[in-house]
Amino acid sequence: MDIAPSASICEFAERISRDRSLGALERLATFARYNIGESIYRYNDPREHWFRIVAGAARKSASTGDGRRHIVDFFLPGDLFGFGASGGRHFCVEAISLGTLVARYPRRSAESLADSDPQIARNIREVAFDSISRLQRRTVTLGRTSALEKVSTFLLEMADRNHTGPTHTVFLPMSRYDIADYLAMAVETVSRTLTQLRGRHTIAFRAVRQVRICDRDALEEVADRLVDLGARPPEYTGSPALEQLPSEVAPERARVAKRPAN
């Protein structure tokens, strides 16, 4: 870890995070640099800072008693993490890219700022709500049963989180092992699934960790596509249905094909 403050870096941080800026709170930031494998914070550490990735990437993980590891989330440039009230950390966060640059916001100062400035408080709430949204989508991804669905969803997620715009080339800063522990599957299955997608010309490799998405539609086809459950029919429907009373009981469960054909 390495403190590396400088005007240019601050500006860079401001620029890259302008879409999710914490406003006046940005001025409290200090900066630190980490190498691959270094901990940004560890299990049980006191919560003294909130963090934001400026450059590079990190993983948040936990491991079980029998030595298995689970990756809760990946953090890419612009992502805020480590916020939360008090008590010790429940997970640990490690850099996965060389020279990962992290902005650190003192928690106590941030909270007093939030108390005195409703705008800051709103920003923080928004960040928290976004985080909840993302985690909920993540549970859906993890709930997918087949390896193909998981990996396809993962690739699309990484493509969408690429803040440099919807390019067709996705850089994967993490190892296959990390992907495996993120999707809860074996490394070998991750590798096999990627090979399978390449065989179908859905993706291509510019490098081992650099994927080119050749057929986004095919990827979205197998990835999870959420639709409404029990939603009202759109108003422009010509259906002669009776007025749907709110007391209408939705069918408990539509038991249909549970695993799509490959």
Place this chain on the structure above:
Amino acid sequence: MDIAPSASICEFAERISRDRSLGALERLATFARYNIGESIYRYNDPREHWFRIVAGAARKSASTGDGRRHIVDFFLPGDLFGFGASGGRHFCVEAISLGTLVARYPRRSAESLADSDPQIARNIREVAFDSISRLQRRTVTLGRTSALEKVSTFLLEMADRNHTGPTHTVFLPMSRYDIADYLAMAVETVSRTLTQLRGRHTIAFRAVRQVRICDRDALEEVADRLVDLGARPPEYTGSPALEQLPSEVAPERARVAKRPAN
């Protein structure tokens, strides 16, 4: 749905949610009652309220294009849900118990209150942070690979969420189908796994949806137990290790037994 305001109900709501009270915001609450299967809100609905379960239970779910369903979360008495900034709902929430009673807080009023009262803002932040914590633990549960681990973790979770104290009997308000879609497994496997746990005398059934935990230790043994990853040794350790520098690189991955023996 049925509006059922009354002094006694308000008091009851206040009492059951005192540990996670929203303070002055509680006075804005109105109440509604839902039957099994009724939607509290649906996909794409405008976010006009935040909600809290007063009595009964609900499930938050989404379904994919091919008809499969995924349950993101269950809500039990005291749980707040449906908060978030703006835009349409991403999921839908349906009651799963008869006569589920829900408190509703108008979103816009809640947000202005938060702007003018830092204490309210803090409460809301805390609720959001708690929600994030729970969702992160949930990703770990979903990441467990074996059916036994998933079901054991689920039972412990339900036991812990039982606000009436750590009793040994757990009421499951949801169907086996709901549990299956919550844990991302087949109903049959849920059933088989429960039978297996009964066979080991780890649990017993007082009724189909009423589980008695006979051997909590055994349950915790197979459930996920998170430990620190790369944590510093505790200070009271007598280890003669060198001073651990923060630049120490954690091992990328301990490749050990990945699936515990049954």
Place this chain on the structure above:
DNA sequence: CGCGCCATTGACAGGTGTCAAGAAACGTGG
């Protein structure tokens, strides 16, 4: 150049999904 880590591929067994059928629980109406 050689070492270590990462990634890929193959063989095989076991767990879990799927299909099918039956039992149990629940609500309803006679």
Place this chain on the structure above:
DNA sequence: CCACGTTTCTTGACACCTGTCAATGGCGCG
């Protein structure tokens, strides 16, 4: 109170996907 239909829950048989073990190849780095 009992008969009856519906839904939920359980159990069995079987195929297939995925985890595991093993070996090889690729890549960066000292």
